[in-house]
Amino acid sequence: MKKIFFWVLLGIVVLGMILAVIKMFLVYQAKRGEKATALWIAPDTATIPHTPNGVMIRYGRDLIAHTSVYLGPGGKIAAISNGMNCQNCHLQAGTKCWGNNYGGTASMYPKFRERSGMVESIEKRVNDCLIRSLNGNALDSNSRELRAITAYIQWLGKDVPKGYKPPGSGIKEIAYLERRADTTKGKLVYVQKCSKCHGVNGEGKQSAGAIEYEYPPLWGEKAYNTGAGIYRLSRFAGYVKSNMPFGADYSKTQLTDEEAWDVAAFVNSQPRPVKEFPKDWPVASTKPADHPFGPFNDTFSEQQHKYGPFGPILYQRDKRRIK
Known part of the structure; x- marks a missing residue:
């Protein structure tokens, strides 16, 4: 009788341990899921390093925020765009949640794009925006300006795993209308x-x-x-x-x-x-x-x-x- 009681008690203890492990696993998975669906938040600009690369990152941010000053019709570097700033479309210098930001750019590029039918780099994507959204011309691939913009975009996405596009990055999709847009x-x-x-x-x-x-x-x-x-x-x-x-x-x-x-x-x-x-x-x-x-x-x-x-x-x- 004592042996039966012992084995029953041992079974209850083991079952309790198994249930505790399962609970811990489910909690871990839930927290992991919450983390995975958390909206992207841009890193604090105060953490940009005080290094030569940090100088490029800050210059890249300034080019995004004040594109026209450098590249507009009266730009002090070149006159190759229509006077708009990149952040007129990529809000808050490309950091606003669902504001056409750069949260997933560094992690997703280079990538194949069906629009061009080729693998594109970040530099190609930036120049596309200059040509299309700013109705201008491309920057030279070796220019300091293009390298600086790329450095800034890469810094923004430094904590995003490669190949992952975090929720909150880019533009949020909405459902198609059942009718013609009026x-x-x-x-x-x-x-x-x-x-x-x-x-x-x-x-x-x-x-x-x-x-x-x-x-x-x-x-x-x-x-x-x-x-x-x-x-x-x-x-x-x-x-x-x-x-x-x-x-x-x-x-x-x-x-x-x-x-x-x-x-x-x-x-x-x-x-x-x-x-x-x-x-x-x-x-x-x-x-x-x-x-x-x-x-x-x-x-x-x-x-x-x-x-x-x-x-x-x-x-x-x-x-x-x-x-």
């Missing part, structure tokens, strides 16, 4: 919620001295051109949803999803510099549903690819994949 409704949103900063005619607002834009132009000759990533409605809509109008962020948005899509449609329907990139998306089947320039490997028009509805386009693609 430019008329979008104009009302723009007038009510955007024109105070960006101007009645989308001309933006320059800071004192007219060297930089406090609020960038959204159309017209000083705006981003038709090759910019934000010329795709999904990119624009996701961006403004988390960041606009002034004072909004991902945790306290001010626009509905429909308002974001509609104002994106209105802004991107306005005149702007036209720059063609015929080598973009060399494999037509990889073009995003909202890429507005043909040729396409489907039966939908450029107008539908620009304004939607995008559901039928995606449905047709899914059917083809299943076959």
Whole structure:
């Protein structure tokens, strides 16, 4: 009887130990999951080292924040851009959560991009922004400026594991509308919620001295051109949803999803510099549903690819994949 009691007691103790280990494992997994889904936070600029590389990092940050001072029409280094600053689109010098930041850039590049059909470096990506979003020209690959911008972007992502894109980096995606994005409704949103900063005619607002834009132009000759990533409605809509109008962020948005899509449609329907990139998306089947320039490997028009509805386009693609 004593032996039976001993073995029963021992079994209870062992079972308790097993359950304790399982509990510890589940808690560990939960904390690991919480860590994995934590939104990216930029490192404190106070921790930039006081070294030659630190000098480059600080210069790179300044180039992102005040691009026009160095590279704008009256730039003290070169005159190769339209007068906008990189941070007019990459908010807070590329550090704002879901503000088109650089949180996942260093960890994900070099990478293959379907838009170009090749493996791209950070330097190639930076120059793409200069050519498209700033409607300008590329920096020399050996220039101090390009090396400094790259150093800053790499420093921002120094704690992100290679190959991992942390939540909160880049632009937050929002669901496609079931209808076509409405430019008329979008104009009302723009007038009510955007024109105070960006101007009645989308001309933006320059800071004192007219060297930089406090609020960038959204159309017209000083705006981003038709090759910019934000010329795709999904990119624009996701961006403004988390960041606009002034004072909004991902945790306290001010626009509905429909308002974001509609104002994106209105802004991107306005005149702007036209720059063609015929080598973009060399494999037509990889073009995003909202890429507005043909040729396409489907039966939908450029107008539908620009304004939607995008559901039928995606449905047709899914059917083809299943076959």
